Amino acid sequence: MDKERNEEQEFLKDVDQFLNGEEVTPDEDASEDARSVIEFARKLTELRAEPSPEFRESLKSKLLRKLTEQEVAAREKAGANWLFDLVGRLIPQSQVWRTAVVTVAIVMVATGVMWGTGVFTPTGGLEGDGLTNGRTLEETSESDSQKWDGVAVAGEQEEEEEEYVFSPPVAEGGEFQLEIEISSSEAITRLSGADFTTPYGNEVTLTLVFTNTGPEPVAVDIPQVYITGDPETGLIYRFPAVDGPIELSPLEPVYMRFVWEQQDINGDQVAPGAYTFNLDTITVIRGTDSFEISPPSVIVTVLEP
Protein backbone atom coordinates (compact mmCIF):
# COMPACT_ATOMS: atom_id res chain seq x y z
CA MET A 1 0.00 0.00 0.00
CA ASP A 2 2.83 2.35 0.98
CA LYS A 3 4.71 1.38 -2.14
CA GLU A 4 1.73 2.22 -4.34
CA ARG A 5 1.26 5.52 -2.51
CA ASN A 6 4.92 6.38 -3.05
CA GLU A 7 4.70 5.52 -6.72
CA GLU A 8 1.63 7.70 -7.04
CA GLN A 9 3.42 10.62 -5.37
CA GLU A 10 6.46 10.12 -7.58
CA PHE A 11 4.19 10.01 -10.66
CA LEU A 12 2.42 13.25 -9.72
CA LYS A 13 5.72 15.03 -9.10
CA ASP A 14 7.17 13.83 -12.42
CA VAL A 15 4.04 14.80 -14.38
CA ASP A 16 4.11 18.33 -12.95
CA GLN A 17 7.81 18.57 -13.81
CA PHE A 18 7.53 17.60 -17.44
CA LEU A 19 4.37 19.66 -17.92
CA ASN A 20 6.50 22.59 -16.74
CA GLY A 21 9.10 21.65 -19.34
CA GLU A 22 11.59 20.40 -16.77
CA GLU A 23 13.84 17.37 -17.24
CA VAL A 24 12.67 14.22 -15.44
CA THR A 25 15.15 11.51 -14.50
CA PRO A 26 13.64 8.06 -13.96
CA ASP A 27 13.81 6.76 -10.40
CA GLU A 28 16.13 3.71 -10.29
CA ASP A 29 14.20 2.15 -7.43
CA ALA A 30 10.80 2.48 -9.09
CA SER A 31 9.09 -0.64 -10.38
CA GLU A 32 8.87 -1.31 -14.09
CA ASP A 33 5.12 -0.67 -13.96
CA ALA A 34 5.59 2.74 -12.29
CA ARG A 35 8.19 3.75 -14.87
CA SER A 36 5.93 2.63 -17.67
CA VAL A 37 3.08 4.83 -16.35
CA ILE A 38 5.43 7.82 -16.28
CA GLU A 39 6.56 7.06 -19.82
CA PHE A 40 2.95 6.83 -20.96
CA ALA A 41 2.13 10.15 -19.30
CA ARG A 42 5.04 11.66 -21.22
CA LYS A 43 3.60 10.22 -24.45
CA LEU A 44 0.24 11.69 -23.52
CA THR A 45 1.89 15.11 -23.28
CA GLU A 46 3.75 14.72 -26.57
CA LEU A 47 0.60 13.67 -28.43
CA ARG A 48 -1.35 16.75 -27.39
CA ALA A 49 -2.98 18.63 -30.24
CA GLU A 50 -2.06 22.26 -30.86
CA PRO A 51 -4.28 24.91 -32.48
CA SER A 52 -3.16 25.66 -36.02
CA PRO A 53 -1.68 29.15 -36.69
CA GLU A 54 -4.56 29.84 -39.13
CA PHE A 55 -7.18 29.05 -36.50
CA ARG A 56 -5.29 31.08 -33.89
CA GLU A 57 -5.15 34.16 -36.15
CA SER A 58 -8.69 33.94 -37.49
CA LEU A 59 -10.24 33.52 -34.03
CA LYS A 60 -8.17 36.41 -32.73
CA SER A 61 -9.36 38.68 -35.54
CA LYS A 62 -12.96 37.61 -34.97
CA LEU A 63 -12.73 38.32 -31.24
CA LEU A 64 -11.10 41.70 -31.78
CA ARG A 65 -13.87 42.72 -34.16
CA LYS A 66 -16.44 41.63 -31.61
CA LEU A 67 -14.61 43.52 -28.88
CA THR A 68 -14.69 46.70 -30.98
CA GLU A 69 -18.43 46.28 -31.56
CA GLN A 70 -18.97 45.83 -27.82
CA GLU A 71 -16.95 48.96 -27.07
CA VAL A 72 -18.93 51.00 -29.56
CA ALA A 73 -22.25 49.68 -28.19
CA ALA A 74 -21.13 50.48 -24.63
CA ARG A 75 -20.12 53.99 -25.69
CA GLU A 76 -23.46 54.58 -27.41
CA LYS A 77 -25.30 53.30 -24.34
CA ALA A 78 -23.25 55.58 -22.09
CA GLY A 79 -24.14 58.50 -24.38
CA ALA A 80 -27.86 57.66 -24.20
CA ASN A 81 -27.72 57.39 -20.41
CA TRP A 82 -26.05 60.77 -20.21
CA LEU A 83 -28.91 62.27 -22.27
CA PHE A 84 -31.57 60.66 -20.06
CA ASP A 85 -29.81 61.91 -16.93
CA LEU A 86 -29.69 65.43 -18.35
CA VAL A 87 -33.38 65.38 -19.30
CA GLY A 88 -34.19 63.97 -15.85
CA ARG A 89 -32.31 66.79 -14.17
CA LEU A 90 -34.01 69.45 -16.32
CA ILE A 91 -37.50 68.29 -15.31
CA PRO A 92 -38.39 69.73 -11.86
CA GLN A 93 -39.27 67.36 -9.02
CA SER A 94 -42.55 69.14 -8.03
CA GLN A 95 -45.67 67.49 -9.48
CA VAL A 96 -47.25 70.83 -10.51
CA TRP A 97 -44.10 72.04 -12.28
CA ARG A 98 -43.63 68.67 -13.88
CA THR A 99 -47.16 68.80 -15.35
CA ALA A 100 -46.56 72.33 -16.59
CA VAL A 101 -43.25 71.43 -18.24
CA VAL A 102 -44.70 68.35 -19.93
CA THR A 103 -47.70 70.39 -21.20
CA VAL A 104 -45.44 73.06 -22.67
CA ALA A 105 -43.27 70.39 -24.27
CA ILE A 106 -46.33 68.71 -25.87
CA VAL A 107 -47.60 72.06 -27.19
CA MET A 108 -44.16 72.84 -28.66
CA VAL A 109 -43.91 69.44 -30.35
CA ALA A 110 -47.46 69.71 -31.72
CA THR A 111 -46.75 73.21 -33.05
CA GLY A 112 -43.55 71.96 -34.65
CA VAL A 113 -45.33 69.09 -36.35
CA MET A 114 -48.08 71.39 -37.68
CA TRP A 115 -45.48 73.86 -38.91
CA GLY A 116 -43.64 71.11 -40.66
CA THR A 117 -46.77 69.84 -42.41
CA GLY A 118 -47.46 73.31 -43.79
CA VAL A 119 -50.57 74.21 -41.74
CA PHE A 120 -49.11 77.69 -41.01
CA THR A 121 -47.74 78.28 -44.52
CA PRO A 122 -49.49 81.25 -46.22
CA THR A 123 -51.16 80.49 -49.54
CA GLY A 124 -48.75 81.04 -52.48
CA GLY A 125 -45.79 81.33 -50.14
CA LEU A 126 -42.41 79.56 -50.07
CA GLU A 127 -43.40 76.26 -51.60
CA GLY A 128 -40.67 75.02 -53.89
CA ASP A 129 -38.20 77.65 -52.69
CA GLY A 130 -35.02 75.69 -53.13
CA LEU A 131 -32.87 78.52 -51.75
CA THR A 132 -33.86 77.83 -48.15
CA ASN A 133 -32.87 74.22 -48.39
CA GLY A 134 -29.83 75.03 -50.44
CA ARG A 135 -28.50 77.48 -47.84
CA THR A 136 -29.09 75.01 -45.05
CA LEU A 137 -27.09 72.39 -46.88
CA GLU A 138 -24.34 74.87 -47.55
CA GLU A 139 -24.12 75.86 -43.90
CA THR A 140 -23.95 72.23 -42.88
CA SER A 141 -21.18 71.75 -45.34
CA GLU A 142 -19.27 74.72 -43.94
CA SER A 143 -19.62 73.54 -40.40
CA ASP A 144 -18.26 70.20 -41.50
CA SER A 145 -15.28 71.80 -43.14
CA GLN A 146 -13.15 71.12 -40.08
CA LYS A 147 -13.08 67.45 -40.98
CA TRP A 148 -9.77 66.03 -42.16
CA ASP A 149 -9.01 66.14 -45.77
CA GLY A 150 -6.82 63.14 -46.33
CA VAL A 151 -4.52 63.60 -43.36
CA ALA A 152 -4.10 61.13 -40.50
CA VAL A 153 -3.70 62.83 -37.15
CA ALA A 154 -3.06 60.42 -34.31
CA GLY A 155 -4.18 62.92 -31.67
CA GLU A 156 -7.61 63.31 -33.25
CA GLN A 157 -8.13 59.63 -33.54
CA GLU A 158 -10.43 59.05 -30.55
CA GLU A 159 -12.81 61.81 -31.63
CA GLU A 160 -12.92 60.55 -35.19
CA GLU A 161 -13.58 57.03 -34.02
CA GLU A 162 -16.62 58.08 -32.04
CA GLU A 163 -18.10 60.15 -34.75
CA TYR A 164 -17.48 58.27 -37.95
CA VAL A 165 -16.39 54.72 -37.51
CA PHE A 166 -18.96 51.94 -37.21
CA SER A 167 -21.68 54.59 -37.47
CA PRO A 168 -25.04 53.31 -38.71
CA PRO A 169 -25.38 53.38 -42.49
CA VAL A 170 -26.64 56.66 -43.88
CA ALA A 171 -29.80 56.38 -45.92
CA GLU A 172 -28.63 58.44 -48.85
CA GLY A 173 -25.25 56.70 -49.15
CA GLY A 174 -21.97 58.47 -49.63
CA GLU A 175 -20.11 57.06 -46.63
CA PHE A 176 -18.07 53.94 -46.80
CA GLN A 177 -15.24 52.40 -44.94
CA LEU A 178 -12.24 50.28 -45.85
CA GLU A 179 -10.78 48.31 -42.95
CA ILE A 180 -7.23 47.09 -43.39
CA GLU A 181 -6.19 44.56 -40.80
CA ILE A 182 -2.48 43.79 -40.78
CA SER A 183 -1.32 40.59 -39.08
CA SER A 184 2.19 39.08 -38.93
CA SER A 185 2.61 38.47 -42.63
CA GLU A 186 -0.56 39.39 -44.45
CA ALA A 187 -3.44 41.82 -44.53
CA ILE A 188 -7.18 41.45 -44.71
CA THR A 189 -9.21 44.22 -46.33
CA ARG A 190 -12.91 44.67 -45.75
CA LEU A 191 -15.09 47.19 -47.50
CA SER A 192 -18.37 48.31 -45.99
CA GLY A 193 -20.82 51.08 -46.67
CA ALA A 194 -24.49 51.87 -46.78
CA ASP A 195 -24.75 52.34 -50.46
CA PHE A 196 -22.37 53.25 -53.22
CA THR A 197 -24.69 55.71 -54.86
CA THR A 198 -24.86 59.28 -53.64
CA PRO A 199 -27.07 62.29 -54.41
CA TYR A 200 -25.72 65.00 -56.67
CA GLY A 201 -23.74 67.57 -54.66
CA ASN A 202 -23.36 65.43 -51.52
CA GLU A 203 -20.10 64.80 -49.75
CA VAL A 204 -18.61 61.35 -50.26
CA THR A 205 -16.51 60.06 -47.39
CA LEU A 206 -14.02 57.23 -47.47
CA THR A 207 -12.67 56.17 -44.08
CA LEU A 208 -9.57 54.00 -43.98
CA VAL A 209 -9.11 52.04 -40.76
CA PHE A 210 -5.70 50.49 -40.21
CA THR A 211 -5.38 47.92 -37.41
CA ASN A 212 -2.21 46.04 -36.57
CA THR A 213 -3.25 42.66 -35.14
CA GLY A 214 0.33 41.38 -34.92
CA PRO A 215 2.41 41.51 -31.74
CA GLU A 216 5.01 44.05 -33.01
CA PRO A 217 4.58 47.66 -34.18
CA VAL A 218 4.60 48.16 -37.96
CA ALA A 219 5.09 51.18 -40.18
CA VAL A 220 2.71 51.77 -43.06
CA ASP A 221 3.24 53.95 -46.10
CA ILE A 222 -0.07 55.72 -46.56
CA PRO A 223 -1.40 55.33 -50.08
CA GLN A 224 -2.15 58.25 -52.32
CA VAL A 225 -5.92 58.39 -52.91
CA TYR A 226 -7.25 59.74 -56.19
CA ILE A 227 -10.54 59.73 -58.06
CA THR A 228 -10.96 58.87 -61.69
CA GLY A 229 -13.96 59.14 -63.99
CA ASP A 230 -14.48 57.27 -67.22
CA PRO A 231 -11.43 56.53 -69.40
CA GLU A 232 -11.98 59.75 -71.39
CA THR A 233 -12.03 62.13 -68.42
CA GLY A 234 -9.28 60.26 -66.51
CA LEU A 235 -8.11 61.89 -63.28
CA ILE A 236 -10.82 63.89 -61.54
CA TYR A 237 -9.40 64.68 -58.13
CA ARG A 238 -6.31 63.88 -56.09
CA PHE A 239 -6.21 64.07 -52.30
CA PRO A 240 -3.12 65.61 -50.72
CA ALA A 241 -0.41 63.01 -50.06
CA VAL A 242 0.45 62.07 -46.50
CA ASP A 243 4.13 62.50 -45.70
CA GLY A 244 6.16 59.57 -44.48
CA PRO A 245 5.02 56.25 -43.05
CA ILE A 246 2.84 56.13 -39.94
CA GLU A 247 3.54 53.77 -37.08
CA LEU A 248 0.83 51.35 -35.99
CA SER A 249 1.13 50.01 -32.47
CA PRO A 250 -0.45 46.61 -31.88
CA LEU A 251 -4.25 46.85 -31.61
CA GLU A 252 -4.30 50.61 -31.84
CA PRO A 253 -6.45 51.52 -34.84
CA VAL A 254 -5.62 54.59 -36.92
CA TYR A 255 -8.41 56.24 -38.88
CA MET A 256 -8.08 58.43 -41.97
CA ARG A 257 -10.94 60.20 -43.63
CA PHE A 258 -11.02 61.37 -47.21
CA VAL A 259 -13.94 63.69 -47.88
CA TRP A 260 -14.75 64.42 -51.51
CA GLU A 261 -17.14 67.26 -52.17
CA GLN A 262 -17.87 66.00 -55.69
CA GLN A 263 -15.50 68.56 -57.13
CA ASP A 264 -12.86 68.09 -59.79
CA ILE A 265 -9.31 69.48 -59.59
CA ASN A 266 -10.59 72.91 -60.73
CA GLY A 267 -13.17 73.03 -57.91
CA ASP A 268 -16.17 72.48 -60.22
CA GLN A 269 -19.03 70.13 -59.42
CA VAL A 270 -18.63 66.89 -61.35
CA ALA A 271 -21.32 65.56 -63.67
CA PRO A 272 -23.54 62.62 -62.63
CA GLY A 273 -21.92 59.25 -63.33
CA ALA A 274 -19.55 56.65 -61.96
CA TYR A 275 -16.36 57.69 -60.15
CA THR A 276 -13.65 55.41 -58.82
CA PHE A 277 -11.69 55.93 -55.60
CA ASN A 278 -8.25 54.47 -56.33
CA LEU A 279 -5.67 53.69 -53.67
CA ASP A 280 -1.99 53.18 -54.41
CA THR A 281 -0.23 50.06 -53.15
CA ILE A 282 0.37 50.15 -49.40
CA THR A 283 3.79 49.08 -48.10
CA VAL A 284 3.92 47.54 -44.65
CA ILE A 285 7.31 47.61 -42.93
CA ARG A 286 7.94 45.30 -40.00
CA GLY A 287 11.53 45.54 -38.76
CA THR A 288 13.70 44.74 -41.78
CA ASP A 289 10.90 42.93 -43.63
CA SER A 290 8.20 44.50 -45.73
CA PHE A 291 5.24 43.42 -47.80
CA GLU A 292 2.68 45.12 -49.99
CA ILE A 293 -1.08 45.32 -49.94
CA SER A 294 -3.14 46.14 -53.02
CA PRO A 295 -6.32 47.73 -51.69
CA PRO A 296 -9.52 47.42 -53.72
CA SER A 297 -10.94 50.33 -55.72
CA VAL A 298 -14.34 51.70 -54.82
CA ILE A 299 -16.84 52.85 -57.45
CA VAL A 300 -19.33 55.51 -56.40
CA THR A 301 -22.20 56.63 -58.59
CA VAL A 302 -23.25 60.28 -58.40
CA LEU A 303 -26.98 60.43 -59.14
CA GLU A 304 -28.78 62.91 -61.39
CA PRO A 305 -29.73 66.15 -59.61
Added chain:
Amino acid sequence: MSTASEERGAREIFVELYEEFLPKVFRYIRYRVNSEQETEDLTSMVFEKALVNFEKYSRDKASFSTWIFSIARNTVIDHYRTQARRPAMSLEKAEIEVSSNELLPDEAIVRIEEREKLQTCLSRLSHEEQEIIALKFGSEMNNRQIARTMGLSESNVGTKLYRAVKKLRDSFQEMENG
Protein backbone atom coordinates in the same frame (compact mmCIF):
# COMPACT_ATOMS: atom_id res chain seq x y z
CA MET B 1 -17.85 56.04 -19.81
CA SER B 2 -14.53 54.36 -20.26
CA THR B 3 -11.64 56.27 -21.78
CA ALA B 4 -9.81 55.20 -24.90
CA SER B 5 -6.74 54.27 -22.87
CA GLU B 6 -8.86 52.11 -20.54
CA GLU B 7 -10.34 50.40 -23.58
CA ARG B 8 -6.92 49.80 -25.06
CA GLY B 9 -5.95 48.40 -21.67
CA ALA B 10 -8.89 45.98 -21.71
CA ARG B 11 -8.02 45.02 -25.28
CA GLU B 12 -4.41 44.30 -24.43
CA ILE B 13 -5.36 42.30 -21.35
CA PHE B 14 -7.83 40.24 -23.35
CA VAL B 15 -5.27 39.55 -26.08
CA GLU B 16 -2.64 38.53 -23.53
CA LEU B 17 -5.07 36.15 -21.87
CA TYR B 18 -6.10 34.83 -25.27
CA GLU B 19 -2.50 34.08 -26.24
CA GLU B 20 -1.85 32.35 -22.93
CA PHE B 21 -5.04 30.33 -22.64
CA LEU B 22 -5.93 29.48 -26.24
CA PRO B 23 -3.59 26.45 -26.42
CA LYS B 24 -4.71 25.20 -23.02
CA VAL B 25 -8.42 25.54 -23.76
CA PHE B 26 -7.91 23.99 -27.20
CA ARG B 27 -6.03 21.00 -25.77
CA TYR B 28 -8.56 20.54 -22.97
CA ILE B 29 -11.41 20.43 -25.50
CA ARG B 30 -9.42 18.22 -27.86
CA TYR B 31 -9.21 15.62 -25.08
CA ARG B 32 -12.97 15.80 -24.60
CA VAL B 33 -14.27 15.65 -28.18
CA ASN B 34 -13.62 13.57 -31.25
CA SER B 35 -12.60 15.84 -34.04
CA GLU B 36 -10.38 18.82 -34.78
CA GLN B 37 -13.35 20.67 -36.29
CA GLU B 38 -15.49 20.21 -33.17
CA THR B 39 -12.53 21.35 -31.09
CA GLU B 40 -12.15 24.54 -33.11
CA ASP B 41 -15.88 25.27 -32.99
CA LEU B 42 -16.11 24.76 -29.24
CA THR B 43 -12.90 26.71 -28.56
CA SER B 44 -14.33 29.63 -30.53
CA MET B 45 -17.54 29.42 -28.50
CA VAL B 46 -15.60 29.45 -25.22
CA PHE B 47 -13.67 32.61 -26.12
CA GLU B 48 -16.75 34.34 -27.50
CA LYS B 49 -18.60 33.66 -24.24
CA ALA B 50 -15.58 34.86 -22.29
CA LEU B 51 -15.46 38.06 -24.34
CA VAL B 52 -19.16 38.80 -23.87
CA ASN B 53 -18.89 38.23 -20.12
CA PHE B 54 -15.42 39.70 -19.66
CA GLU B 55 -16.83 42.76 -17.89
CA LYS B 56 -18.48 40.51 -15.31
CA TYR B 57 -15.28 38.63 -14.58
CA SER B 58 -13.79 39.62 -11.25
CA ARG B 59 -10.19 38.74 -10.46
CA ASP B 60 -11.02 38.85 -6.75
CA LYS B 61 -13.52 36.01 -7.05
CA ALA B 62 -11.55 33.56 -9.19
CA SER B 63 -8.39 33.33 -11.26
CA PHE B 64 -8.85 33.72 -14.99
CA SER B 65 -7.83 30.09 -15.37
CA THR B 66 -10.65 28.86 -13.11
CA TRP B 67 -13.12 31.18 -14.83
CA ILE B 68 -12.28 30.26 -18.43
CA PHE B 69 -12.17 26.54 -17.70
CA SER B 70 -15.56 26.68 -16.02
CA ILE B 71 -16.84 28.21 -19.29
CA ALA B 72 -15.00 25.51 -21.26
CA ARG B 73 -16.39 22.67 -19.14
CA ASN B 74 -19.95 23.99 -19.44
CA THR B 75 -19.54 24.42 -23.19
CA VAL B 76 -18.41 20.81 -23.56
CA ILE B 77 -21.28 19.59 -21.34
CA ASP B 78 -23.78 21.59 -23.43
CA HIS B 79 -22.22 20.13 -26.55
CA TYR B 80 -22.78 16.59 -25.30
CA ARG B 81 -26.33 17.44 -24.31
CA THR B 82 -26.98 18.74 -27.79
CA GLN B 83 -25.33 15.76 -29.40
CA ALA B 84 -27.04 13.44 -26.89
CA ARG B 85 -24.26 10.91 -27.16
CA ARG B 86 -21.08 9.91 -25.44
CA PRO B 87 -17.84 10.77 -27.17
CA ALA B 88 -16.84 7.80 -29.26
CA MET B 89 -14.38 7.59 -32.09
CA SER B 90 -15.98 6.68 -35.37
CA LEU B 91 -13.94 3.88 -36.90
CA GLU B 92 -14.99 4.93 -40.38
CA LYS B 93 -13.76 8.45 -39.75
CA ALA B 94 -10.44 7.18 -38.38
CA GLU B 95 -9.89 5.11 -41.50
CA ILE B 96 -10.65 8.06 -43.77
CA GLU B 97 -8.30 10.32 -41.86
CA VAL B 98 -5.47 7.80 -41.90
CA SER B 99 -5.91 6.96 -45.58
CA SER B 100 -5.99 10.65 -46.52
CA ASN B 101 -2.60 11.08 -44.90
CA GLU B 102 -0.83 8.65 -47.21
CA LEU B 103 1.51 11.33 -48.53
CA LEU B 104 2.74 12.40 -45.11
CA PRO B 105 6.11 11.27 -43.73
CA ASP B 106 6.05 7.98 -41.79
CA GLU B 107 6.65 9.73 -38.49
CA ALA B 108 3.64 11.99 -38.97
CA ILE B 109 1.42 9.05 -39.92
CA VAL B 110 2.50 7.15 -36.82
CA ARG B 111 1.70 10.18 -34.73
CA ILE B 112 -1.75 10.58 -36.27
CA GLU B 113 -2.48 6.89 -35.72
CA GLU B 114 -1.33 7.08 -32.13
CA ARG B 115 -3.50 10.12 -31.54
CA GLU B 116 -6.50 8.32 -33.00
CA LYS B 117 -5.84 5.29 -30.79
CA LEU B 118 -5.47 7.51 -27.78
CA GLN B 119 -8.77 9.20 -28.57
CA THR B 120 -10.49 5.82 -28.80
CA CYS B 121 -8.98 4.69 -25.49
CA LEU B 122 -9.94 7.97 -23.82
CA SER B 123 -13.53 7.54 -24.90
CA ARG B 124 -13.59 4.21 -23.03
CA LEU B 125 -12.81 5.92 -19.73
CA SER B 126 -15.52 7.31 -17.46
CA HIS B 127 -16.47 10.97 -17.86
CA GLU B 128 -14.74 11.79 -14.60
CA GLU B 129 -11.51 10.10 -15.69
CA GLN B 130 -11.62 11.84 -19.07
CA GLU B 131 -12.20 15.16 -17.33
CA ILE B 132 -9.33 14.72 -14.90
CA ILE B 133 -6.91 13.80 -17.72
CA ALA B 134 -8.10 16.71 -19.87
CA LEU B 135 -7.69 19.17 -17.01
CA LYS B 136 -4.23 17.89 -16.15
CA PHE B 137 -2.67 17.37 -19.58
CA GLY B 138 -4.78 19.80 -21.60
CA SER B 139 -5.29 22.71 -19.22
CA GLU B 140 -2.06 22.05 -17.30
CA MET B 141 -3.82 22.71 -14.00
CA ASN B 142 -2.20 21.70 -10.75
CA ASN B 143 -4.01 19.21 -8.54
CA ARG B 144 -5.35 21.90 -6.23
CA GLN B 145 -6.99 23.72 -9.16
CA ILE B 146 -8.42 20.45 -10.49
CA ALA B 147 -9.76 19.64 -7.02
CA ARG B 148 -11.48 23.03 -6.80
CA THR B 149 -12.89 22.72 -10.34
CA MET B 150 -14.24 19.21 -9.84
CA GLY B 151 -15.25 19.49 -6.20
CA LEU B 152 -12.84 16.79 -5.03
CA SER B 153 -10.09 16.72 -2.42
CA GLU B 154 -6.54 17.26 -3.64
CA SER B 155 -5.36 13.80 -2.59
CA ASN B 156 -8.36 12.26 -4.28
CA VAL B 157 -7.42 14.02 -7.52
CA GLY B 158 -3.89 12.56 -7.30
CA THR B 159 -5.17 9.03 -6.82
CA LYS B 160 -7.82 9.30 -9.53
CA LEU B 161 -5.35 10.79 -12.00
CA TYR B 162 -2.77 8.07 -11.39
CA ARG B 163 -5.38 5.32 -11.83
CA ALA B 164 -6.88 6.96 -14.92
CA VAL B 165 -3.48 7.20 -16.64
CA LYS B 166 -2.71 3.58 -15.73
CA LYS B 167 -6.04 2.49 -17.15
CA LEU B 168 -5.46 4.48 -20.30
CA ARG B 169 -1.98 3.00 -20.71
CA ASP B 170 -3.33 -0.55 -20.37
CA SER B 171 -6.06 0.14 -22.90
CA PHE B 172 -3.56 1.74 -25.30
CA GLN B 173 -1.08 -1.15 -25.00
CA GLU B 174 -3.85 -3.64 -25.52
CA MET B 175 -4.86 -1.86 -28.69
CA GLU B 176 -1.28 -1.69 -29.96
CA ASN B 177 -0.78 -5.39 -29.37
CA GLY B 178 -3.79 -6.05 -31.54
